[in-house]
Amino acid sequence: MTTTEQRTLKPAGWLRRNAWALVAIAVLLPATLGIMFANQWIGYFEEWPSRPVDAAAGETLDYGNARWSIVATERVPGTSSAGRERDLPDGTDLVVVTVRVDPTGFGPDGVPDLCTVRLEESGGTTPTRSWANGGAISLDGSGPDLVSCSSELKTPYTFDAQFIVPTDAGESSEFTVGISVVTELPEYARFALE
Structure with missing residues (x-):
């Protein structure tokens, strides 16, 4: 070899x-x-709100350490006098969702749950677009007292979640409001709006 x-x-x-x-x-x-x-x-x-717990319009839902319901929904067109007073950008509307929170318990630290609120637009069973709560959008210098969940209130209260959406949003589909509490993720409360 x-x-x-x-x-x-x-x-x-x-x-x-x-x-x-x-x-x-x-x-x-x-x-x-x-x-x-x-x-x-x-x-x-x-750690992501991916499993909705659905509630019909007007229904109350126990989620986290509170009982939740949607009290009112208002859409303010950007072209209306109220929309112009709020200085909404061209081609947008303001959607205001009033949420009632009835704390039924408290987290491990003895503090009521904080939450994240999103407005979801869906053409079927899954959201196609969503918007985060925009905070206080005032009219004549006065905005809502609360724009999200409170970690201080231990009695029932309401807050106004405000969303700036395109004018065409919600025309061919439905809006829902998603409320998520960190300790309950991946489940989140999803409310149909009237």
């Missing part, structure tokens, strides 16, 4: 000797990466 023939046989011998280790790497590396990726996505969805 010549030296050239011996050199070409050596890599094949190495592959044969390490075949089981190479197969293990080929199987375990993708499996490990898949498990790590899955754990990251599961953690993400556990």
Whole structure:
């Protein structure tokens, strides 16, 4: 056997000797990466409002440490006198949703739940667009007293969630209001609006 023939046989011998280790790497590396990726996505969805608990228009819902209901909904067109007084941007409307909160309990720290409120537009069962609560949009210098949940009030109260939406929003679909409390995620309360 010549030296050239011996050199070409050596890599094949190495592959044969390490075949089981190479197969293990080929199987375990993708499996490990898949498990790590899955754990990251599961953690993400556990911290994201992804499972709605639906309530019909006018219905009260127990969620978190409170009882929730939608008291009123108002849409102020940007072209109306009230919209111009509020200085709404061109092509937008203001949607005001009054939410009643009746604290029924308190978190582990003895404080009522804080929440995040979103207005959702959906053409079917899933939201297609959503808007965050815009805070206080005043009229003649006076805005609502509360624009979100309070961590100080332990008696029933209402707040006005305000959303600036495009004028065409909600024309061909329905609006819902999503209320999420951190301790209840991934479930969130979703209310149909009248």
